[in-house]
Amino acid sequence: MSQRIQFARTGGSEVLELVDVTPAEPGQGEVRVANKAVGLNFIDIYFRTGLYPAPSMPSGLGTEGAGVVDAVGEGVTHIQVGDRVAYAQGPLGAYSELHTLPAAKVVKLPDFVDFETAAASMLKGLTVQYLLRQTYELQGGETILFHAAAGGVGSIACQWAKSLGVKLIGTVSSQEKADLAMANGAWATINYSEENVVDRVRELTNGDMCDVVYDSVGKDTWEMSLDCLKPRGLMVSFGNASGPVDGVNIGILNQKGALYVTRPSLNGYADTRERLEKMCEEFFAMIESGKVKIDIANRYPLAEAGKAQDALQSRKTTGSTILLP
Numbered sequence: 674m675s676q677r678i679q680f681a682r683t684g685g686s687e688v689l690e691l692v693d694v695t696p697a698e699p700g701q702g703e704v705r706v707a708n709k710a711v712g713l714n715f716i717d718i719y720f721r722t723g724l725y726p727a728p729s730m731p732s733g734l735g736t737e738g739a740g741v742v743d744a745v746g747e748g749v750t751h752i753q754v755g756d757r758v759a760y761a762q763g764p765l766g767a768y769s770e771l772h773t774l775p776a777a778k779v780v781k782l783p784d785f786v787d788f789e790t791a792a793a794s795m796l797k798g799l800t801v802q803y804l805l806r807q808t809y810e811l812q813g814g815e816t817i818l819f820h821a822a823a824g825g826v827g828s829i830a831c832q833w834a835k836s837l838g839v840k841l842i843g844t845v846s847s848q849e850k851a852d853l854a855m856a857n858g859a860w861a862t863i864n865y866s867e868e869n870v871v872d873r874v875r876e877l878t879n880g881d882m883c884d885v886v887y888d889s890v891g892k893d894t895w896e897m898s899l900d901c902l903k904p905r906g907l908m909v910s911f912g913n914a915s916g917p918v919d920g921v922n923i924g925i926l927n928q929k930g931a932l933y934v935t936r937p938s939l940n941g942y943a944d945t946r947e948r949l950e951k952m953c954e955e956f957f958a959m960i961e962s963g964k965v966k967i968d969i970a971n972r973y974p975l976a977e978a979g980k981a982q983d984a985l986q987s988r989k990t991t992g993s994t995i996l997l998p
């Protein structure tokens with residue numbers, strides 16, 4: 674038997690329960706990982722609350738973890754029993770001692786990346802990789818607005834943008850978070866719970882506004898984010914921390930300056946093993962060089978996953994949170 678967190682109905686963190694299960698044997702093309710550390714991400718809350726529907730119920734939760742391969746199914750050639758590995762994509766069920774998933778979603782960890790760092794950063798780091806290097810290929814010299822700059826994804830984005838020579842203006846909800854974003858390399862911060870973001874962006878950029886806005890807050894910031902863009906700028910809407918953006922009239926993009934908009938996801942970029950490995954190579958190199966350091970600010974036992982989610986959802990966390998099986 675092994676333990677996992679599951680939920681049989683959607684709702685608050687009280688729906689999460691720790692249960693004993695018989696771990697699935699890996700089938701064709703699958704591997705089973707004995708997790709040493711599990712990543713906590715906002716997407717886990719979207720599944721728990723039902724914003725994103727789980728494929729079946731009761732459902733496991735979590736898509737990110739790191740550990741040692743303890744069983745390999747038929748047809749798997751690039752991963753062996755005993756390999757140190759990490760993963761950041763579905764199926765749901767990473768909140769567990771043993772997780773079985775497609776081998777194509779699993780990468781070997783280089784020696785310089787420990788399990789906790791991998792679990793704390795793989796999903797968030799690969800997200801920053803595609804956001805800054807693929808969705809818009811930043812060259813250096815651009816000015817960008819990045820919401821929730823002291824969070825898990827935001828902390829990595831501040832450091833990566835700095836290393837590219839990009840001026841990242843980070844939004845945050847407190848002075849403590851502003852200090853953290855600045856320490857991570859943000860060029861400026863705006864407290865969006867107190868300041869007028871559009872006015873501050875205008876001031877900071879001498880009226881030029883931003884080349885790209887990265888918005889994971891969603892509902893609360895959508896329209897203000899569009900107002901922070903230059904003509905023909907790119908709006909990257911990549912999350913729903915405050916609720917999903919809906920009911921958009923496409924004409925608003927014309928009214929606000931012939932803007933571009935995209936709604937990307939990690940699965941949309943790391944959609945083949947080759948692409949996943951290429952993105953990992955670049956992300957791991959950022960860790961190895963020291964240009965990106967992973968701040969594991971919060972650790973919880975696996976059994977306290979609900980408590981960890983409550984802290985993330987109520988904006989109490991900074992950096993990354995991991996769960997320890």
Ligand SMILES: NC(=O)c1ccc[n+]([C@@H]2O[C@H](COP(=O)([O-])OP(=O)(O)OC[C@H]3O[C@@H](n4cnc5c(N)ncnc54)[C@H](OP(=O)(O)O)[C@@H]3O)[C@@H](O)[C@H]2O)c1
Pocket residue numbers: 713714715716796797800821822823824825826827844845846847850889890893911912913914915916937938939940985986987988989990991992
């Ligand atoms: N599309 C993708 O591929 C992808 C991949 C990874 C993550 N994401 C998205 O990126 C975002 C960050 O993920 P994360 O796991 O690193 O979380 P996080 O940034 O550590 O936590 C979310 C942060 O969002 C801010 N926020 C603003 N309004 C909020 C609200 N109403 N409720 C809760 N938080 C609010 C808070 O920062 P302040 O207190 O400073 O406002 C909070 O700390 C999430 O929206 C997530 O869904 C998307």
